[in-house]
Amino acid sequence: MNQLRIIQLEKKFEDRKKDENPVFSLKPVHLTIKEGEFFSLLGPSGCGKTTLLKLLAGLEQADQGEIWIGETEITNVPPESRNFAMVFQQPLLFPHMNIEDNIAFGLKMKKVKRAERIERAREMLGHVGLKGYGQRFPDELSGGQQQRAALARALVSDPRVLLMDEPFSALDPSLREEMRILLSRIHQEFGTTVVFVTHDREEAFHLSDRIGVMSDGNLLQVAGAKELYEKPASIQVASFLGLKNILKGSAGKFGMENRSQQVELADSRKSSMTHLIIHPEKLQLSTDLEKQSTAEEIIFEGIVKQLRFNHGFYLCTVQTENTLLECSISSRQAETVSIGQKVKLSAQLKGLHFVSR
């Protein structure tokens, strides 16, 4: 197995003027990425995801820890000898070489004969949908085409791991969508291990087998897209994923700050958890004002503040006593409510997710 193992990898960046406090540090990361896996590192800018990627590439030197690929340790192997490939934010096609020579560059460095180089480069051009563009120069291609060529260049020498550093962030939204589909397809075709850095949640969710969420140099949670969404390990993860309806509470009591309106939860197992997340689709909206909380169900009462159309359904914002809750409702139901109306929201206790700080 050629899995990529990252063992307690650590890196500090010192401020050159003041020696005491590191400006930024990547806390020890421990992670195994399976062969053929599409793994994303997701986090806001400055969270250390690019640093981790550069450590994997060898472009930065780790202070501590080891990197293994299969049974070989590569921590101190220089990047040019790791047989990894990397696609950067910018296409970085060498402007003085045509597309074919650009793509064949990695093979040239491996001393592959010219005829074979060009043949493989042409074949790869076909895979990324740039057939016939080989003789052109980078400045004759659009941004999206350039990034495709960069992808072809990375793939052509059959890398053990493909590293991608926000490769689509400089593209238009519509092109980004197109590139995502292309990348998905290519990943399936070639089965290369991919480590993909992004700050775009949708991009990560769309592409990845597993996602590592990072913040402030910490790897917070590693999980598949579905699990991350349904069961975020912490408030930080939840808020970065843009989850709504995060309620603060304590020792089995969750809900509004206002004590009188507290929702009592008769569930002592969750006593260490201090936050409750209710996904918008788990909330049922009802105009029946007679409903009361039960052992299986909690009820919030409030006033409709806003109705927003969103991809085929509506997001309804409800102002309860002290907090705003969002719930998604169907178009048909949306017709029955109006802004300013008093409604009740109910959620099954079973499906709720509790997290610690």
Next chain:
Amino acid sequence: MLRKIKPYLLLFPAAATIVLLFFGGLFDGFLKSLGYFPAIGETGFSLKAYSSLFHSDAFWDSLIVTIRIAAISSVLSAFLGAIVAVVVFMMHEKSRSGALNLWNRLFQLPLTIPHLVGGYVIVLLFMQSGFLSKILAKVGVIEQIPDFPVLVNDSFGWGIILAYTWKEAPFVALMVYPVLERIHRKWRDVSRVYGAGNWDFIREIVVPAILPAWTVAAFIVFVFTFSAFEVPYLLGVTYPSMLPVYSYQLYSSGTLADRPEALAVNLILALLTVLLGLIAYYFSKRWNVLKGWE
């Protein structure tokens, strides 16, 4: 470890070359100006060369001539350079790109040709029996050669001034031109929006904008003419001569005794240029002169 010292290793060959050949030369010259010269058995230090320099009229005359010539040359080339820049700029607006390229090259021609040739061009043009004198005689303004003023190898230094003005004006133009270009592209429309007329535009925007680059360019010309050798050697007189020529005269006049004095002149010259250079650097940084054209 290697990572840390790598940049110093990269710098070492270039820095060592300059230190050895240039600063070594300065230091060597400095020691010898103090009379320290073990090869001929002189191992003592004295300020004799400096004190005799400061007591000689030749040195002070030379310093005055040097400052005068450098100052007039830099002012004249600054004005001529500004005019050239504006003219070329106006031509650019009107001509096609092919002609434009030609003009660009042409007006840098005086910059490209060697100083000795530049000097000789001035000789042929301005000497008493030179080209201008011939033209004036043909037209009937003058009747014989002595009617034409002495402009070459004259004691005031007009020949040197003319040569520098002609050769350095394109340099000033080259410094000012990019600023002009920037103004044109970005600010003309803006100022129009705010209702500025042509004259307002020139007074309020063009002049203040080019002033820093212009001043610094003139200053650089000053520092250069202050310390250059070839043109005054060719176009000047033996007395009073500009400092670089004076130093060379002392050095090559034959007697070993004069050499410490020659090297003392050199060091004073170096010190003055460093001082002037620092002033130019300070203002160019402060006014951000170089930002537009790097």
Next chain:
Amino acid sequence: MKRQRLLANTFLFIFLLMFIVLPFVPLVLSSFSYNWKWPNVLPEIFSLSAWKYVLFDNSGTWQAIGTSLLIAFIVTAINIILAVPAANALVRYPLKGRWLFEAIIFAPIVIPAFVAVLGIHLTFLRFGLTETIFGVVLAHLSPTLPYVVRAAMTSYNTLSIDWEDQARMLGAGPLSRFYHVVLPHLLPGIAAGASLSILISLSQYLITFIIGSGQVMTLPILLFPFISGGDPAIASAYSLVFAGMAVAALLILDLALKRYYKKKQAAASKGVRE
């Protein structure tokens, strides 16, 4: 309005003509003259004798041109080898005492070279470096090197480290990275710096004269006796050869660079047609 503009244009044109072209007129006329007497605006006898002497009779001319160019090219080659790593360090690495290094390297721009050369002259003499081409090359290094460093720094400033990282990720070692990625990017800047270096080296008179002691005959050394009181026709012809050599050296470098890019461009347009 239109006439006014035409007038203005004519005026501008004449001004530039006066400024640039007029000074060369007597130089050219004089080189083709024989015993040109005052007050004739044109020489009474046109003659090729000065040119014949300069180009054919005096075998020293071609030798001097060769020596001048040889020195200029050696100086420039050394400069490039020294300047590129130095520029790399100054632009891309954190340095302690950067200002000191910059002050050292750029000092010869401000302080005239002959100051240092006069100082080191006797030391050169002792080491047997005077009267040799090698000695003259050493003397030409300090006034030229700073300009090449500066030009290379400008190029490095516009080269993001990402390019080299990208090449590394494609398996390129240090030499390959420099040859395939860094060098093509630096080339225009290096060419600009080389132009200046060649130009400055070609036009040195005093420091060549001091270190060469009149034995290393570059063109300015050969030319000086003529322009400081020799035959004006021969002096003019030599001046034109000298100026022509400087301009030609620059043009050739410029052209070579243009051709380099044109070749790329041609290959590019060929690709489009396919």
